[in-house]
Structure formats: C-alpha cells, structure tokens
Amino acid sequence: MLFSLQGYYDLQTLKAEKGNMEIPYEAAVEEGTILLQVTKDDKVIYEEEVTSQKEGLLSFEAPKPGSYDLIVRVKGEEEKAKEIQIHTKL
Numbered sequence: 001m002l003f004s005l006q007g008y009y010d011l012q013t014l015k016a017e018k019g020n021m022e023i024p025y026e027a028a029v030e031e032g033t034i035l036l037q038v039t040k041d042d043k044v045i046y047e048e049e050v051t052s053q054k055e056g057l058l059s060f061e062a063p064k065p066g067s068y069d070l071i072v073r074v075k076g077e078e079e080k081a082k083e084i085q086i087h088t089k090l
Contacts, residue, residue, distance in 0.1 A: 004082045005034070008073040011086065014038070016062040023058040023070075024089040032081030037071045049075065058088075 003009075014023070027036060027050045038046040038060050045068070046060035062068065070088065074081045 003084050004080065005072065005074055005084055006080045008071050011070045011072055012088070014068045014070055014090070015066075016068050017065050018062055021058075021060055021062050021068075024056075025058055026055040026085075026087045028053040028083075028085045029081050030083030032079055033075040034081050034084060035073045035075055036086070037073055039069045039071055040066070 014021070021038075025036065027034070027048075029050055029052065033049060033051045036048040036050060036058060037044050038058060040063070045063070046058060048054075048056070048058060058070075072084065072086060
C-alpha cells in the first residue's frame with residue numbers, strides 16, 4: 001500500500017491476548033514523519049516514529065485480551081506525509 005496522508009489512518013484491528021505482543025513491520029515515508037501507534041480504547045499504548053525507512057518489531061504489553069488498533073498518524077497537526085508504505089507480518 002502506497003499513500004499520502006494528513007491526520008491519521010486506521011490500518012487494521014489486531015486481536016491480542018493479555019501479555020507481550022510483537023508485530024514485525026516495515027515502514028517507509030518519502031516526505032514527512034509518521035507515527036505508528038497501537039491504541040486501545042483511544043489510548044496510545046505503543047508508538048514508533050518513522051522519518052524515512054525502518055523495520056523492526058512493534059512490541060507492546062497488552063494489558064487485557066481484546067481488539068487493538070494499529071494506526072498511522074502524521075506527526076504534527078498541520079503536516080502532511082507523502083508516499084507512505086507500511087507492511088506488517090501477522
């Protein structure tokens with residue numbers, strides 16, 4: 001997926017058990033800075049900043065079993081990010 005963004009985009013919903021979660025990912029942005037966030041009930045429980053190209057693990061502690069949202073957000077309210085690519089390996 002390749003896209004431009006202002007604001008945020010809900011990428012996918014994750015099902016998690018209570019405990020540590022690790023999600024392998026690759027992300028790239030041509031222009032701007034993005035934040036990969038994992039949220040539960042609109043509360044950010046994990047955040048990773050991407051300014052060019054990055055790969056690694058989104059590693060977070062799930063406080064309880066259930067659904068978590070993986071969101072990409074542009075850093076800065078008035079900013080835009082261009083040519084965003086994100087791949088997760090679930």
